[in-house]
Amino acid sequence: MRTTLRTTLLAVLILLGAASAARAEIDYPWCVYGGQLGAAGDCMYSTREQCLASASGRSNVYCDINRRLKFQQQAVPQGRSKQQVR
Known part of the structure; x- marks a missing residue:
């Protein structure tokens, strides 16, 4: 009985930990x-005003x-191969 209870409690704690780690x-x-x-x-601001607030x-923050x-690479437009983009 105790082993089953401990196992169940451990499983619940693992699931709660995994759920809180989701981003x-x-x-x-x-x-x-x-x-x-x-x-x-x-990085959780939709507007500059929110960030400034x-x-x-x-x-020491800005x-x-x-x-x-800002530095994300632009995707190659669909329908064009990488050779055509050069």
């Missing part, structure tokens, strides 16, 4: 960079365009 795959256009945020920054009052979007 949204949205690249928002504005990020707060600097300070203790690291190189990735805090979040950065306001925090030392708003900028999301680097992942």
